[in-house]
Amino acid sequence: MLLDLLQNTIDGAAAGASYALLAVGFTLIFGVLRRVNLSYGPAVMIGCYAATWLHLNFQSGLIVLALAAVAGTVLAGAYVERLCFAPHRSGSAIAAMVASFALWMQFEELATLVLPRHVYAFPLLHEGAPVEFLGLSLRPDALAVLGVAAILCALLQGLLHRTRFGLAVRATIENPHAASLAGIDPGRIFVLIFALASAIGGIAGFLIVATHGQVTPMLGMWATLKGLLAMMLGGLGSLRGAIVGALVLGQIEAHSQWFLGPQWRDLVAYLLLFALLAANPSWMTRWTISRSAS
Amino acid sequence: MLDLKGVARYFGGVRAVDGLELTVGDGEIVALIGPNGSGKSTTVNLIAGVFPLSAGAIYFRGEDIGGLPTHRRLQAGIARTFQNIRLFGQLTVWQNLWVAQNALEDRARRGFFARWLGGRARAREEIFQLLEFSALAHKQDELAANLAFGEQRRLELARALASKPKLLLLDEPAAGMNSEEIGQLRERILSLRQRGVTILLIEHVMELVMGVADRIAVLNFGQKIAEGAPAEIQADAAVRRAYLGGEA
Numbered sequence: 001m002l003l004d005l006l007q008n009t010i011d012g013a014a015a016g017a018s019y020a021l022l023a024v025g026f027t028l029i030f031g032v033l034r035r036v037n038l039s040y041g042p043a044v045m046i047g048c049y050a051a052t053w054l055h056l057n058f059q060s061g062l063i064v065l066a067l068a069a070v071a072g073t074v075l076a077g078a079y080v081e082r083l084c085f086a087p088h089r090s091g092s093a094i095a096a097m098v099a100s101f102a103l104w105m106q107f108e109e110l111a112t113l114v115l116p117r118h119v120y121a122f123p124l125l126h127e128g129a130p131v132e133f134l135g136l137s138l139r140p141d142a143l144a145v146l147g148v149a150a151i152l153c154a155l156l157q158g159l160l161h162r163t164r165f166g167l168a169v170r171a172t173i174e175n176p177h178a179a180s181l182a183g184i185d186p187g188r189i190f191v192l193i194f195a196l197a198s199a200i201g202g203i204a205g206f207l208i209v210a211t212h213g214q215v216t217p218m219l220g221m222w223a224t225l226k227g228l229l230a231m232m233l234g235g236l237g238s239l240r241g242a243i244v245g246a247l248v249l250g251q252i253e254a255h256s257q258w259f260l261g262p263q264w265r266d267l268v269a270y271l272l273l274f275a276l277l278a279a280n281p282s283w284m285t286r287w288t289i290s291r292s293a294s
Numbered sequence: 295m296l297d298l299k300g301v302a303r304y305f306g307g308v309r310a311v312d313g314l315e316l317t318v319g320d321g322e323i324v325a326l327i328g329p330n331g332s333g334k335s336t337t338v339n340l341i342a343g344v345f346p347l348s349a350g351a352i353y354f355r356g357e358d359i360g361g362l363p364t365h366r367r368l369q370a371g372i373a374r375t376f377q378n379i380r381l382f383g384q385l386t387v388w389q390n391l392w393v394a395q396n397a398l399e400d401r402a403r404r405g406f407f408a409r410w411l412g413g414r415a416r417a418r419e420e421i422f423q424l425l426e427f428s429a430l431a432h433k434q435d436e437l438a439a440n441l442a443f444g445e446q447r448r449l450e451l452a453r454a455l456a457s458k459p460k461l462l463l464l465d466e467p468a469a470g471m472n473s474e475e476i477g478q479l480r481e482r483i484l485s486l487r488q489r490g491v492t493i494l495l496i497e498h499v500m501e502l503v504m505g506v507a508d509r510i511a512v513l514n515f516g517q518k519i520a521e522g523a524p525a526e527i528q529a530d531a532a533v534r535r536a537y538l539g540g541e542a
Contacts, residue, residue: 167393171382178380181342182394183368183457 003135008254014142016250017149018211021204022227023234023242024156025197031173031237032193035093038100039080041224042107043198044205045217047073049111051206052120052215062123062210069209070202076107077198081191089190104220111217118216125210145207152200153243160239169193173237232273295320295461295492296341301350302516303336310336312516313350318461318494323487325495325503327527328513329536334496335377337513338465341494342374343367354461373459375450377466377496383439387430387449390438391421394456421456427482428452444475451482461492468499480505504528512536 022044029037050072051065060068080103088096125141132138160166169189172179176186205223209215226249234245249269256268296318303311311333318324326334339345341352343364352360359367382390395417425431428448433441438449447467454462464483468476476499483493483506497503503510503524510527512520514536520527527533 164392164395167385167389170385171393174382174384175380177344178376178382179393180364181344181368181374181380182382182453183365184393185363185365 004258005255007136008258009251010136010138011142012251012254013247014139014146014211014250015253016247017146018204018208019226019230019249020149020243020246021152021200021207022223023230023246024153024239025201025204026227026231027234027237027239027242028193028197028200030231031239032169033085033089033096033190035085035088035096036100036228037080037084038097038224039084039104039107039220040077040100040197040201040227041222042104042220043076043080044073044201044223045111045215045220046076046107047071047202048122048205048209048215048219049115051209052115052122055123056115056120062125065123065210066203066206069206070199073202073205074195074198077194077201079103081194085190085194089187104224107220108217111220120215122209122213122215124213125207139211141211145211148203148207152203156200156239165192229269229273233276295322295355296494297353298337298341299351299353301337301340301352302348303333303340303345304348309516311340311513314513314516314518316511316518318492321487321490321492323483323493323495323506323508325497325507325510326513327497327500327503327510332513333516334513335465336516338374338463338494338496341367341463342372368457368459371458371460372463373454373457373461374463375454375465375467377469379446379450381438381446381449381453384437386435386437387425387441388421388434390449390453391424391456392417394453395420424452424455427455427485429478443470447471455486455491459491461494462486464493464495464497466496466498468497468502471499473501476502 022041026037026040029035029040047069051069054060054068055065080100084096084099084103088099125144126139130137130139158166160170168179168184171182172184172186172189179189180186201223205219208223209219226246230246230249231242232245233248234241234243252269252272253265257265260268296316298314298316301311301314301316302309314333314337316324316326316337326337328334340347343359343362343366347360350360351358354367354370354372357370359370359372362370382393385393422431425434428451430445430448430452433445438446441449447470451464451467468479471479480502483495483502487493493506495503495507507524510520510522510524511518512527512530512533519536520530520533522530
């Protein structure tokens with residue numbers, strides 16, 4: 001029993017780590033642009049499809065596939081930024097969100113056009129059986145995901161707190177108008193953050209499909225849902241909150257799947273989100289309030 | 295340094311600023327005064343590029359800057375402070391200044407390594423001097439949100455100076471200050487002028503205006519109703535009627 005609990009916790013942490021990368025990408029875009037980008041997940045899916053295409057046609061190695069996933073996601077992200085967010089920068093947040101939904105549909109159509117089967121196999125990060133350790137089964141690829149996610153989050157933390165670019169980003173998040181009067185070009189920050197978030201999404205997408213061993217067009221919706229859910233659990237717009245939210249989401253899924261069965265897994269996560277939104281705890285709204293007061 | 299030619303800004307039917315002509319010479323301290331709602335802050339916002347001109351033109355060092363976005367005007371050498379303080383509360387005092395230096399680095403575009411080696415040391419030195427100048431050296435690692443009101447005001451001035459402006463727009467810098475603080479502010483403004491910074495001062499507090507300004511322009515309902523040396527303005531009948539509340 002205790003062993004099962006521990007095993008679930010480890011599995012949940014690995015899943016949570018991949019959610020954390022998605023949630024961080026979402027949060028960067030939401031924090032800086034104050035816009036929800038629904039086609040974030042689908043852009044990640046396009047990156048993974050680019051990698052899958054390379055895999056099918058050229059049998060490229062994993063490093064090449066990872067680079068292709070990142071490049072594909074950044075390109076798709078740039079397309080989204082130009083079409084949905086650049087035109088609505090000072091305008092309606094709803095218009096930008098609806099436009100990003102339209103691009104989501106485009107991306108799914110594009111993916112099924114290029115690779116029409118519903119599921120494609122993707123080479124695994126680690127072939128073979130999990131390592132047995134004190135009765136626990138540890139998957140090396142899951143540990144690798146955990147490690148990469150931890151390193152990326154630490155690098156991002158350093159970037160945002162130790163570099164001038166990071167400070168300019170945080171100043172823009174706090175008050176874009178005052179930032180421009182301090183000589184920061186908010187438009188440039190928006191574009192760079194979009195590229196950064198897309199690159200992180202590409203890495204997340206690659207790690208996810210390389211541990212699941214398959215790609216489907218549904219990956220887009222899946223990634224948007226997981227990222228959005230984790231971001232909301234952690235309180236909108238805070239990077240640390242998003243990481244915590246993602247880890248919590250991973251744990252909830254792993255444990256509820258074990259205790260209640262796989263069909264309950266997602267429902268429990270949504271119920272928790274519903275309960276949190278209904279209770280409206282102060283840490284969920286604090287950030288938005290500090291923003292409007294400035 | 296700065297030339298406003300027929301500058302106007304309309305909000306719907308309201309003529310917030312209406313055909314304003316104003317010149318600020320190199321190294322001058324010019325004060326813009328007037329009753330509430332007379333268009334002083336709007337004028338600052340127009341010069342800083344917060345909203346576009348409805349009519350007229352703004353020349354800065356001979357160049358028409360009327361169409362430039364705000365961050366480009368800052369890079370050109372126009373910095374401002376706000377009537378209500380707008381610091382980055384979640385950054386430290388030091389970071390608030392560091393981020394405002396940004397513009398300079400972009401303008402210089404020197405080699406990457408030169409920027410990191412030489413640039414960093416120089417930037418640090420400049421920030422240190424600004425902290426000394428603003429009497430904030432002991433607070434450099436404090437979050438800006440945690441500073442006292444007077445300290446926030448000083449930090450805002452320092453942040454404007456971090457971009458090494460040629461023209462400084464001060465929007466009611468003495469608001470909420472006591473007499474002693476106003477005295478210190480006056481010393482700071484005068485010492486900035488000695489360093490070659492040109493200043494346009496928007497202010498209600500006559501104690502400060504009369505103490506520093508070389509020239510005063512008076513606005514009422516978006517139009518300039520008088521301009522001259524402090525003594526002339528104090529004696530001007532139209533000004534007394536419109537603003538100083540004197541019985542004319």
